[in-house]
Amino acid sequence: QQQVKQSPQSLIVQKGGISIINCAYENTAFDYFPWYQQFPGKGPALLIAIRPDVSEKKEGRFTISFNKSAKQFSLHIMDSQPGDSATYFCAASISGFGNEKLTFGTGTRLTIIP
Amino acid sequence: DSGVTQTPKHLITATGQRVTLRCSPRSGDLSVYWYQQSLDQGLQFLIQYYNGEERAKGNILERFSAQQFPDLHSELNLSSLELGDSALYFCASSVASRGNEQFFGPGTRLTVL
Numbered sequence: 214q215q216q217v218k219q220s221p222q223s224l225i226v227q228k229g230g231i232s233i234i235n236c237a238y239e240n241t242a243f244d245y246f247p248w249y250q251q252f253p254g255k256g257p258a259l260l261i262a263i264r265p266d267v268s269e270k271k272e273g274r275f276t277i278s279f280n281k282s283a284k285q286f287s288l289h290i291m292d293s294q295p296g297d298s299a300t301y302f303c304a305a306s307i308s309g310f311g312n313e314k315l316t317f318g319t320g321t322r323l324t325i326i327p
Numbered sequence: 328d329s330g331v332t333q334t335p336k337h338l339i340t341a342t343g344q345r346v347t348l349r350c351s352p353r354s355g356d357l358s359v360y361w362y363q364q365s366l367d368q369g370l371q372f373l374i375q376y377y378n379g380e381e382r383a384k385g386n387i388l389e390r391f392s393a394q395q396f397p398d399l400h401s402e403l404n405l406s407s408l409e410l411g412d413s414a415l416y417f418c419a420s421s422v423a424s425r426g427n428e429q430f431f432g433p434g435t436r437l438t439v440l
Contacts, residue, residue, distance in 0.1 A: 245427040256329065256417050256431035257370070302370060306427045309384045313427045314360065315419075317370040 216240050216321045217305050219318025226325055232290040234321045236303035238282065243305040247315070248277065251300045259303075261288070293325045330354065331420050331432035339438045345406040348435045352399055352419030358382070358421045359401040361393055361431060364413040376401055377423070408439045 218237045226232045236246075247262035263270045263277040263286065270277045276289040290297055303318040330353035340346055361373040363386075364366075372385035376395035379420050384386050390408075393403040405412060419429040 247427070249431075256331075256433045258329065258429060259428065262428065308427055310377075313358070313421065313429070314372040314375060314383055314385055315362075315370075315427075316372070316418070317430060319369050 216243075216283070216316050217318045218221040219303050221248045221321060222319070226293045226323065227327055228272060228293060228327050230293050230325075231322060232288075232293045232297065232323055232325070234301055234303070235285065236256070236287065236318050237283075237284060237285045237307075238305050240305070240307075242307050242318075243316075244285050244308050245306045245313075246277070246279065247306075248275075248303045249304060249317075251302065251320075253259060257302060260326070277319050290323075293323075294326045295327065299327045329430040329432060331418060332364055332428055333416075335435060336433065337436050337438075339440065340408060341425050341440055342410060343403065344408050344437075344439075346408065346437065348405070348418075348437075350401045350403070350417050350420075350432060351429055352401070352418075352420030355419035355422060356430075357399065357423050359395055359399070359434040360421070361387075361401070362417045362419065362420040363414050364416050364417060366436070368414075370417075373403070379380050382387050405437070409420040412435055413439045 249257035249258045251257045274291045281288045304315040332351045339417045357378045373387040375383040417434045419431045
């Protein structure tokens with residue numbers, strides 16, 4: 214059972230544009246939602262994360278929007294740059310000892326074209 | 328650089344063999360997590376250790392086992408290897424108070440021939 218659904222599978226955005234990746238979850242016990250960025254041959258790197266008590270979190274050009282009632286969250290990359298070309302994974306987990314395992318979405322391959 | 332180290336970076340072996348993957352967590356992190364990344368299964372949680380004890384188990388095969396040592400480094404042992412075990416294996420670590428916030432190592436790419 215896939216508990217975190219991610220879309221689109223791939224995305225091409227022009228330099229300077231806004232990249233938007235969406236995720237939906239099923240388990241209402243999830244209370245931590247991170248986004249990871251992965252470059253080829255590297256490990257996933259924590260980009261930004263949100264908890265359900267806020268609807269939006271912004272760090273630089275990266276923003277997470279969170280809709281608790283719809284059980285959806287999304288990553289917005291403003292002013293997208295070629296260096297942002299990577300695979301992005303959303304994830305979810307439950308706070309509490311022994312429950313912190315991350316459940317990942319299937320990933321979005323983002324390509325920023327000049 | 329996340330501060331999590333993994334060795335070796337690449338491992339090529341034959342079916343039926345046994346291998347050991349090693350992970351050193353960030354300084355001060357007590358929790359270690361192992362994940363497998365494959366094309367068909369994506370990123371999947373295998374097992375978590377906290378301060379030397381197994382804390383949570385995920386989709387880990389019985390042929391696989393792990394342990395965390397007193398110096399907090401962890402090893403993932405894969406035995407009776409099959410072609411389908413070829414994947415990237417990542418280790419992540421976190422501080423106890425912020426277990427959700429996990430930092431990943433560079434991974435070990437395992438190829439089973």
